[in-house]
């Protein structure tokens with residue numbers, strides 16, 4: 001990683017806490033400052049998809065060899081294809097002068113903590129489980145069973161964020177403007193260091 005690279009930002013917290021809402025605003029406000037890493041996948045490229053741009057397209061053997069070498073921060077299988085994020089893909093964003101944002105769950109956070117990426121860790125938390133349930137339902141993007149499993153996972157994410165030293169900043173997403181302002185203030189502070 002070059003000396004000018006900026007530290008990545010890990011954004012975590014229960015599903016429905018408001019991470020995507022924050023990121024959408026941030027990317028709109030600062031289109032050139034932040035970036036997402038390019039994931040690896042074993043699925044075939046679709047028409048128009050370029051290797052290294054939309055995804056890094058690799059064979060299953062290559063993917064699993066990378067996993068065995070400890071190169072992946074996280075990976076998962078969907079519909080028979082593997083998808084994942086490598087440590088190098090995150091470093092590449094930094095090498096291009098952008099701050100890489102990782103939107104990952106607590107399992108991913110624990111894995112990142114074992115790497116040399118040294119990101120800032122931010123957790124977005126709902127004001128309460130009841131409010132989280134309300135938001136997940138009103139978002140209307142998940143089936144009932146998915147809402148139930150997200151709420152079940154939420155308690156673990158909430159408890160993990162309460163552990164000493166897990167996150168550099170924990171933001172309770174109560175009033176959206178206040179919460180987003182805190183999110184931005186933390187990122188700005190980080191950039192000055």
Ligand SMILES: Nc1ncnc2c1ncn2[C@@H]1O[C@H](COP(=O)(O)OP(=O)(O)OP(=O)(O)O)[C@@H](O)[C@H]1O
Nearest residue numbers: 014015016017018019020021135139173174175176
């Ligand atoms: N402060 C807030 N007050 C009320 N509603 C909010 C607030 N912040 C976000 N929401 C709403 O809550 C819902 C969940 O937010 P969002 O999709 O950003 O969550 P998320 O953490 O990105 O979830 P996932 O990890 O599942 O992608 C959305 O419908 C969003 O508009």
